[in-house]
Amino acid sequence: MGKLLRQHRVAAGLTQETLAERARLSGQAIGALERGERRHPHRSTIESLADALQLTEEQRTELAAAAARRRVPAARPGEPSADEPVVHASLPYDLPDFTGRTQEIATCLAAVPSGSSQTIRIIAIDGMAGSGKSTLALHLAHQCAELFPDRQLFLDLHGYTPDQEPVSAAAALEILLRRIGVPDGQLPHELEHSAALWRSRLAARRMLILLDNAVDAQQVLPLLPGSSGHLVLITSRHKLADLDGALHLSLEPMSEPDAVELFTRVVQRPIEDQQGLVKLAGLCGYLPLAIRLAATRLRHRSSWTPRDLADRLRDQQHRLVELSAGNRSVAGAFELSYRDLTTRHREVFRRVGLYPGHHFDSYTAAALCGFSVHDTRDALEHLANAHLLREHAPDRYTFHDLLRAQARDTADREEHASERKAALARVLDYFIAAVQHAHSVIDPLPGMGAAEHNLPPITDRDQAMRWWERERNNLLATVRAATQAQLDAQAVELAKALVPFHSHTGHAQDRHDVQCAALRSARRLGDQAAEAHVLVDLASACHYLGRRTEARTHYEEAITLARAAGSVLVEGRAVSRLGALCRSEGAYQQAEQHMRAALVLFRSIGDDRRAAVTLIGLAMVYERGGRYTESLRAFDEALPVIERIGPSVRVGRSYHGRGLLYRRLGRHQEAHEQFQLALRHAQSLHDREGELRALLGLGLVEYNQGKHQAALELLHRVLDMSHTDFEMIEAEALTATAAVHVALGDHDTAAPLHEEALAIVATHSVHDLRATILNNLADTYMAASRPAQAAARYRQALTHCHEIGLTHEETRANTGLAHALERSKGSP
Missing domain, CATH: 1.10.260.40 (lambda repressor-like DNA-binding domains)
Known part of the structure; x- marks a missing residue:
């Protein structure tokens, strides 16, 4: 031939x-x-x-x-054919640098049939291309070879071999029968008869058979012995679910320590930079084939260090190109799996590779692909069975890093740029609709319609929040990708839709990053109203993060743009939020001016909902300034409107504000009732900030009533839940906890807690809270009989109170300072 x-x-x-x-x-x-x-x-x-x-x-x-395969004259009965000699042991060599897989080996060895076993043991090893299936199977076979004295046979079924068709079951049986000595003249012509002869010849023997690189279960089923005492090892890139009774073992990438050890063994020279090897193993995705290829390159480049190779691999666009040596490459191995797919499955593989997020479900994939959810789900399941995707949770898929690179490279090669952009546009439209739907479930507003049929089934608040948390990082990545692809209108719209979730959960950094990306898109659009809208949300994020100067700058720029665009709504939002910033800084007079101006703007356009929210802000300004009657009147005016038309989250904040007011007035039972209402409401909405503030309020009420142990339990819950997402609440909880310890006589514990709270507020310019904490710390020093230190802190508190007009804390500081000076026999 x-x-x-x-x-x-x-x-x-x-x-x-x-x-x-x-x-x-x-x-x-x-x-x-x-x-x-x-x-x-x-x-x-x-x-x-x-x-x-x-x-x-x-x-x-x-x-x-x-x-064509030619028949030769039949040999005498019992003699081997002229073409194929009898084979007793055809296992390829076991790699001397085999590394790891300890648990997998132990599992398989425990399943190997003993000499008296009355069963056949089939071990099917599946995994993605390059995961080391054949290497592991060969290693196992060599460890078990002595247990199977009759024969140890190896057959490559060429399920995924370049330029070669898979071996058919009939052809495989012909090869195997020849290898055990069946003459050509006695080879059956029918598959069924060949399988029966194979099973007959294996009876009463103990054989080890390694069937490598199978394409599917149908290829190997006729090759299985029918008698006991045999061990059959099968490797495949597909999950061979049709092999009933088999031990199925799916190989994952290696652990980091095993990957580093394999790298060290293959490179065959001392490497001092162990941290560099750790980075290299990670860049190889802990995939054995990738590690071998990278280590081989390093071995043959004596002047290279791990850092040199890592620099090459760090470029994601060229990483697969670098992972090659000789005729072997990671990309080539992946390509064989890809070419085995149907046209539809290839399309799904390419397009989900374009997804900017890390993991996805069938709804997201359907939007990317432009297919129905049902058809997309079927395709994803097939890709997972072929180890081209990993299903880490029901209907949640992700790529191995190198396979994601392969999918994107393939999409760049086979999809037109316009189609790639269209896929991203579709997923943006999907996410905008899905986020709006999830928010409508959490906080339904009048006029909201029913959800579209291609959105995930979100029917209650718990489902909505779980969906949001799952998609949180993916949504941020998608906004960034939209800005990069200049899908600007959709980037701005998705950023706008995400604001309520960021507000609910306190993920201020996420909110900041999303709005920064959206701001670039809004400016490119040349839409002043849209830019102003984004600036308001960016400023709110900066405010939460304690970057108050940036927040003020963004609010003022938003006001200017909104006025130029004639957008009363956006101007009102910016002015109202600027008032909230002033309130948090203790500038109560400015806060009142801005909020009253915002109230006029909202009422001028008939926006009762935002007008009511602004009234709540005014009520809180009045409360901090000691204007309790005006505060209660504002709460009473706003609450019925908020309860009727929302937003629901503000209902809880209204209860909380009234609770603060009642506590200030010494009406502890009424304060407790309002904080309980606020807590239940926040928990029903998964409003973390509202929940923390309500718990803090309840703890303070318990403290005011002398229930110190109950107060500590509530305050510790707040500290456990707040962390860095709500630093101001954490600071309030710390100083409140310290006050409880003072009441219990534990001054040594209290003072460091106050100091920790001061350290938090010092970086956020929160003058009113700083004054409160200074007074609390001074009280602690007084209780500990340290009047000189107490006087110093009271004086600091007075300075802040004079600057911001905080009357109740100023009175407290003056009274405390007088007592401190009297006890220390000093003078003011």
Whole structure:
């Protein structure tokens, strides 16, 4: 066959490379055929060669006959065929640098049948390309070989071999039967008869059979022995679910320590930079094939350090190109899996590779692909079974890092730029609708319609918040991708839709990052109203993060833009939020001016909901300034409106504000009732900030009533839940906890807690809270009989109170200072 092929190629004036290109084969395949290393290529390969060589019908027939498997005269009974000698041990060598897989080996060895076993043991090892399936199977086979004295057979089924068709079950049985000594003349012509003869010849023997690189269960089922005492090891890139009774083992990437050890063994030279090896292993995705290829490159580049190779691999666009050595490459291994897919499954693989997030469900994938959710879910399940995706939770999929790079490279190569952008636009539209739907479940507003049928099933607040938390990082990545792709209107719209969730959960940094990306898009759009809207939300994020100067700048810029655009709504939002910023800084007069101006703006456009929210802000300004009657009147005016038309989160904040007011007036029972209402409301909405503030209020009421243990339990809950997302609440809880310890006589515990709270507020310019904490710390020093230190803190508190007009804390500081000076026999 090889000689004839070469004659036709030379006659046609073609090189091996040219023929390979025309026949869509590799140059290596052509060379192997002409040298006789491959004597019986698949029929489709012969047809491709004949077409490329433009052979006549007679020449085609001659070439096909030369490539066909020929029957030779039957040998005498019991003798091997002339073509294939009897084989007793055909296992390829076990890699001397085999590393890791300790748990997998232990699991498999425990399943190996003993000498008296009455069962057959089938171990099916599946995993993604390059995960080390064949290496592990061979290592296991060599460890078990002595237990199977009759034969140890290895057969590559070529499920995924370049330029080679998978071996059919019939052809595989023919090879196996020859290897155990069945003469050609006795080989059956039917698959069923071949399988029966195979099972018959294996009876009463103990054999180890390694079937490597299977394409599916149907390929290997006829090859399984029917008698006990055998061990069959099977490897495949597919989960072989149809192999009933088998031990199924799915290989994951290696652990970091094992990956580093394998790298060290393969590189075969001392590496001092162990941290560099750790980084390299991570860049290889802990995939054994990638690690071997990278380590081989490092071994043959003696001047390279791990850092040099890491710099090459860090470039995601070229990482797969770098992971190659000789004729082997990670990309080539992945490509074989990809080419085995149907057209529809290839399309899904490419398009989910375009997803900017990390993990996704079938609804997100359907939007990317433009297919139905049902069809997309089927495709995702197939990709997961083929180990091209990983399903880490029900209907939640992710890529191995290197497979994600492969999917994106393939999409760049096979999808037009317009289609890639359209896929991102579809997922943006989906996320905008899904976020709005989830928010409508948490905080329904009048006029909201029913959800579209292609959105995830979110029917209650718990589901909505779980969905949001799952998608949180993906949504941020999607906004950034939209800005980068200049899908600006959708970037701004999605950022706007995300604001309520960021507000509910306190993820201020996420909110900041989302709005920064959206601001670039809004400015590119040239839409002043949209830009002002984004600036308000960016300023709110800065406010939460304690970056108050930035927040003020953004609010003032938003006001200017909103006025220029004639957007009363956005101007009102900016002015109202600027008032809230002033209130938090203790600038109560300015806060009142801004909030009254915002109230006029909202009422001028008939926005009762925002007007009511602004009234709540005014009530809180009045409360902090000691204007309790006006505060209660504002709460009473706003609450019925908020309860009727929302937003629901503000209902809880109203209860909380009234609780603060009643506590200030010494009406502790009424304060307790309002804080309880606020707590239940916040918990029903998954409003973390509202829940923390309500718990803090309840703790302070318990403290005021002398219930110190109950107060500590509530305050500790606040501290456990607040962390860095709500630093101001944490500071309030710390100073309140310290006050309880003072009441219990534990001054040594109290003072450091006050100091910790001061350290938090010092970086946030929260003057009113700072004054409160200073007074609390001074009280602690007085209780500990340290009047000089107390006087110093009271004086600091007075300075802040004078600056911001905080009357009740000023009175407290003056009274405390007088007592401190009297006790220390000093003078003011």
